Amino acid sequence: xxxxxxLKMHRIGRATKRSPFxxxxxxxxxxxxxxxGNRHSFARAGFIGSFCMMLPVPFxxxxxxxxAYYSRANIPLATALxxxxxxxxxxxxxxxxxxxGTWILGTPDxxxxxxxxxxxxxxxxxxxxxxxWMPFYIGNMILGTLIGTVLYVLIAYFSWSSFVSLIxxxxxxx
Numbered sequence: 001x002x003x004x005x006x007l008k009m010h011r012i013g014r015a016t017k018r019s020p021f022x023x024x025x026x027x028x029x030x031x032x033x034x035x036x037g038n039r040h041s042f043a044r045a046g047f048i049g050s051f052c053m054m055l056p057v058p059f060x061x062x063x064x065x066x067x068a069y070y071s072r073a074n075i076p077l078a079t080a081l082x083x084x085x086x087x088x089x090x091x092x093x094x095x096x097x098x099x100x101g102t103w104i105l106g107t108p109d110x111x112x113x114x115x116x117x118x119x120x121x122x123x124x125x126x127x128x129x130x131x132x133w134m135p136f137y138i139g140n141m142i143l144g145t146l147i148g149t150v151l152y153v154l155i156a157y158f159s160w161s162s163f164v165s166l167i168x169x170x171x172x173x174x
Contacts, residue, residue: 028069037074043156044073047148049081054144056094056136060085081151094140098132101139107131 028034033041045068052064064082068075085093102109110131117124 031072033072034069034075037077039156041072041074042077043152044068044071045075045077046081046151046155048073049078049084050148050151051144052078052082053084054093054097054140054147056097056140094136097140097143098136099139100143101135101137104139104142105135107135 037045048067048071049064052060052067055063057063060082061079064078065075067073068078099109101107110128117128
């Protein structure tokens, strides 16, 4: 089974590298920094993936991959972090961003005022959405920036030295 998965991943990687679309529009796509990377590439990917995770837009994974390409960050990590927001988790994450936005902007939380109105209906877009869009987007953008910055600092400065010390500790002589 493991051998089959490795072979499948190798075939996908080969097909991706031969893609005419990717080679035409993203000429440096095969560069090692996007796939293996280093500490700074992973740190940039941590910021990008966390920021894209909090954006209340569709296709966050594609957006994270494109941002990672243009900032020379690790594409798989940025993509994986953008996957944190999936159809099961996005409602809680985005509602947390909305509550944070109401706290930042000092606006009231309209969660109870919208009860009885179906989310996504025309009435909801006319009555509720004009009041919640600003705290919703501002809160998620600020939280994405904060989480991304913390992850960037952890990966770039703390985790590397901690990782090296953990690896070298068993081999240190007393």
